[in-house]
Amino acid sequence: MRTQTNLRMIALVLVPFVLIIIAFELMPLAVMVMDSFRGDEGKGWTFAQYVTALTSKYYLTGLKNSVLISLYSSLVGILVAIFAAYSLTRFPTSLREKILLFSNMTSNFAGVPLAFAYVVLLGNNGLFTLLFQKMGWDILAEFDLYSWIGLALVYVYFQIPLAILLLYPTYFAIQEQWKEAAALLGASSFQFWRHIGIPVIMPGLVGTFSILFANSMGAYATAYALVGSNFNLLSIRIGALVAGDVMTRPELAGALAVILAITMIAAMWVNERMMRRVRRDLR
Amino acid sequence: MKNRLLWHKALTAIVLLYLFIPLLATFLYSISTDWYRTVLPEGYTGKWYGELVSDPRFIDALGRTLFVCIVTILISLVVMVITVFAVTVYLPRLERLLQGIAMLPYAVPPVVTAVGLITIYSQGPFALSGSVWLVIGAYFVAILPYMYQGIRNSMRTVDAISLLDAAELLGASKLKGFWLVVFPNILPGVLVATLLSFSILFGEFVLANLLIGGHYEMIQVYLVRRMEENGHLASSIVVCYFIFISIISAVVLRLGRSAKEGRT
Known part of the structure; x- marks a missing residue:
């Protein structure tokens, strides 16, 4: 008798959570996936939205652009972080913590504020744009912040602190004694990293890369703040299709959103496969 | 060397x-x-800062954002502490399910979440579109992974189940045991999760823009619109925002560390 009232009370206590989750998490996702298999204005069941998404040149380019900018920015971000995070581990603890704190703070600097800062730096009247003009250097003459290179540059900025944050702990898996042992056995520094160091941090590297990739695939605010809906990115297209100024097509948006989710899940899956392979090699 | x-x-x-x-x-x-x-x-x-604080549109946007963030976090705090506690103590079999539900928003970018929300709530029986409650609901889900992890981890570190057992052994009711023993012990960890969620929501733009946009101009949406009109004003907002966020993260870091060190 007591346990029954107890159970009933527990069930009652969980009601608010269950309601909120159904209303704002599960149902929207389910409706979105279902709608993506419907015709325009929710009529009938069809694959037409996916056919449109994957054959129309416009949306295919958006997908390609998203994947490319994510790949490039993640690659640059992780390359910088590989060296920067290792350098950090060479410093005394107090200095290390201060630097990490600063780097973490800049990782809050993303989205709209970041886009704005880059306009101040590299926009048409930006600090560096003018500086280089005055110096007569024309490296920036061709540069346009509102182009792909510009956007990629802004993406790199938010990738670097995140990559450092994620990669930094993996270096502690390498023990100093290993380096000494390798050196005693006649290995050069290069050989140490080639055969011991890099394989040890490899899972961390691949994991970090996939998180960076997913992070930039889903990014929306930065590009939107720079040029509104003009960039042809998958996330921007989705936003424009559900809340655009012209006509909204939630069914097509749903199909694109499912595709975006699949690319992200694929990245995670590849990452896991790689990790498993790396670990088998180690054994 | x-x-x-x-x-x-x-x-x-x-x-x-x-x-x-x-x-x-x-x-x-x-x-x-x-x-x-x-x-x-x-x-x-320094005139841009002066102009900023005397701009009613800015004050309104700031007020709206604070309102939405605080309401969301209060609801999340109450609901999540109770839910995580009930599941950990009474329904451990559901723990995996709860974890799955709570971590799902991590894998779904906000622009994807927005699609379903707009479809459901733009018409029909639940026409919430343009309502602040839609944003609050969406924000609840957005901070779910952080709130869940923060609360669950602190319940684990203080070993909530043993604490409750001990309280009951000493004659306290479950409710009393939770409120007087478990809750004060998990408070530092919960506070960290709360502040982290707050800084995430404060910088949130995608949902604020897509779900409610100009109907209810929140701070990030205001910032985007101001950027085109007056860059100096916009940059003074960015500076304030960054200082504010930095203070919060510094507090989070310090609290997080003392919460960890306090129990060894």
Whole structure:
């Protein structure tokens, strides 16, 4: 008798959570996936939205652009972080913590504020744009912040602190004694990293890369703040299709959103496969 | 060996400089009179900050954002503490399910979440579109992973189940045991999760823009619109925002550390 009232009370206590989750998490996702298999204005069941998404040149380019900018920015971000995070581990603890704190703070600097800062730096009247003009250097003459290179540059900025944050702990898996042992056995520094160091941090590297990739695939605010809906990115297209100024097509948006989710899940899956392979090699 | 350390120092300095320059430029822009003809600002002034605090549109946007963030976090705090506690103590079999539900928003970018929300709530029986409650609901889900992890981890570190058992053994009811023993012990960890969620929501733009946009102009949406009209004003907002967020993250860090160290 007591346990029954107890159970009933527990069930009652969980009601608010269950309601909120159904209303704002599960149902929207389910409706979105279902709608993506419907015709325009929710009529009938069809694959037409996916056919449109994957054959129309416009949306295919958006997908390609998203994947490319994510790949490039993640690659640059992780390359910088590989060296920067290792350098950090060479410093005394107090200095290390201060630097990490600063780097973490800049990782809050993303989205709209970041886009704005880059306009101040590299926009048409930006600090560096003018500086280089005055110096007569024309490296920036061709540069346009509102182009792909510009956007990629802004993406790199938010990738670097995140990559450092994620990669930094993996270096502690390498023990100093290993380096000494390798050196005693006649290995050069290069050989140490080639055969011991890099394989040890490899899972961390691949994991970090996939998180960076997913992070930039889903990014929306930065590009939107720079040029509104003009960039042809998958996330921007989705936003424009559900809340655009012209006509909204939630069914097509749903199909694109499912595709975006699949690319992200694929990245995670590849990452896991790689990790498993790396670990088998180690054994 | 010394040489190498120098190399590490140089590299770190370059990266830090790279991360610092945009911040510095934004700050300079916010205190400059005019800065589009010359490399460095033509003059310095504090008037943009003065203009900012006397701009009713800014005050309104800030107020709206604070309102939405605080309401969301209060609801999340109450609901999540109770839910995580009930599941940990009474329904451990559901723990995996709860974890799955709570971590799902991590894998779904906000622009994807927005699609379903807009479809459901734009018409029909649940026409919430343009209502602040839609944003609050969406925000509840957005901070779910952080709130869940923060609360669950602190319940684990203080071993909530044993604490409750001990309280009951000493004659306290379950409710009393939870409120007087478990809750004060998990408070530091919960506070960290709360502050983290707050800083995430404060910088949230995608949902605020897509779900409610101009109907209910929140701070980030205001910022985007202001960027085109007056850059100096926009940059003074960015500077305030960054200082504010930095203070919160510093508090989070300190609290997080003392919460960890307090129990060894």
